[in-house]
Amino acid sequence: xxxxxxxxxxxxxxxxxxxxxxxxxxxxxxxxxxxxxxxxxxxxxxxxxxxxxxxxxxxxxxxxxxxxxxxxxxxxxxxxxxxxxxxxxxxxxxxxxxxxxxxxxxxxxxxxxxxxxxxxxxxxxxxxxxxxxxxxxxxxxxxxxxxxxxxxxxxxxxxxxxxxxxxxxxxxxxxxxxxxxxxxxxxxxxxxxxxxxxxxxxxxxxxxxxxxxxxxxxxxxxxxxxxxxxxxxxxxxxxxxxxxxxxxxxx
Numbered sequence: 001x002x003x004x005x006x007x008x009x010x011x012x013x014x015x016x017x018x019x020x021x022x023x024x025x026x027x028x029x030x031x032x033x034x035x036x037x038x039x040x041x042x043x044x045x046x047x048x049x050x051x052x053x054x055x056x057x058x059x060x061x062x063x064x065x066x067x068x069x070x071x072x073x074x075x076x077x078x079x080x081x082x083x084x085x086x087x088x089x090x091x092x093x094x095x096x097x098x099x100x101x102x103x104x105x106x107x108x109x110x111x112x113x114x115x116x117x118x119x120x121x122x123x124x125x126x127x128x129x130x131x132x133x134x135x136x137x138x139x140x141x142x143x144x145x146x147x148x149x150x151x152x153x154x155x156x157x158x159x160x161x162x163x164x165x166x167x168x169x170x171x172x173x174x175x176x177x178x179x180x181x182x183x184x185x186x187x188x189x190x191x192x193x194x195x196x197x198x199x200x201x202x203x204x205x206x207x208x209x210x211x212x213x214x215x216x217x218x219x220x221x222x223x224x225x226x227x228x229x230x231x232x233x234x235x236x237x238x239x240x241x242x243x244x245x246x247x248x249x250x251x
Contacts, residue, residue, distance in 0.1 A: 014041070014058040029099055030074070030155070030201070030217030034059045034067045039076050042068075042089040049084040073158060073183070075198075102201035126223040135215050135222045136163055142207040142224070143167045146176045153181040154203040156219060161189065168192065 013019055019040060026036035034057075041057035042048055048056065054064035068087045071077040076095060080086045129135055139160065143150050144167055154160055157180060161168075171178055172191045180188045184196040203222075205213040215222035 014056070027218070031076070032067075032070075032218070034063055035071055035074075035076070038064065038067045039071055039089060042071070042077060042087060043092060047080065047086050047088050049086050051084070053087070070158070073186070074155060075183070098199050099201070102199045106202055126225045128221070128223050130221045132219050135219045136160065138222065138224060139203075139205055139213060139215075140164055140167050142205055142211055142213060143171055143176075143178075145211070146171060146178075146207045147174065148208050149177045149179070149206075150208075151179045151181065151206045152203070153197070153200060153205075155183065155200040155217070156203055157182040157186050157188070159219075160203075161187070165189065 014037065019037075022040055023033060023036040026039060027033060031039065037057040037059050038053050041053050045052060045056060050064035050068055051061060053059075053068060054061040057064075059067060065085075068077060068079075072079055072087065075098065076090050077087045078090065080088055129138055139152070140163070143164060150171060152160065161180075168178060168189050172189075177193065178191070179193040179195060180186075181195045181197050182188075182200065183198055186194070186196075188194045201217055203213075203215040203217075203219060205211075205215075205224075211224065211226050213222055213224040
């Protein structure tokens with residue numbers, strides 16, 4: 001049986017079973033394959049630029065810098081400056097604690113939701129979609145159907161911001177109040193209200209307070225509903241977030 005030290009050393013080899021297993025686990029908590037491979041390589045190096053991380057992880061050099069930027073946006077790395085720009089990994093145990101906290105919060109909310117639905121004895125009426133393209137298309141459809149408000153809570157703001165660009169502008173022109181809840185220092189389209197919140201894991205949408213969607217971290221699956229019990233629960237949760245932002249009444 002391999003020792004912990006031997007297993008750790010094997011992680012430094014992109015072709016090893018240990019490397020593939022670790023990348024697979026990271027993929028299940030929201031990283032793409034390139035991001036997972038880059039993070040493992042970055043941990044193994046301690047610090048690296050795009051070229052060195054590409055070499056160590058086996059990802060295309062042309063994609064490496066964008067991947068490292070995405071890791072930094074998700075809290076897995078920090079740029080240290082310099083030319084070329086160097087990145088340091090967020091300590092793995094710090095990442096694990098953040099993920100555990102976020103997962104615990106989500107499942108506590110789901111447990112409360114389960115209790116509420118059971119008490120009311122109503123069918124859950126949740127429709128499921130699988131596949132990233134279908135999930136992002138559904139988010140776009142909810143935005144297109146919004147007439148009053150559209151709230152998007154997500155750690156994937158850069159990707160969704162670009163994919164929903166035209167729909168966001170059309171919504172604003174229709175007078176829809178659009179709010180993004182995401183991590184600090186993120187770019188949002190002009191006219192969109194921005195609320196900073198750290199340690200987000202899932203992507204949630206509430207359109208007009210009537211249509212709700214909850215997507216997995218990697219946006220590869222989602223559930224959506226117009227069931228009044230379920231949408232009311234998500235609306236209450238998001239109102240707590242919005243009311244606690246700096247400058248909000250009572251904050």
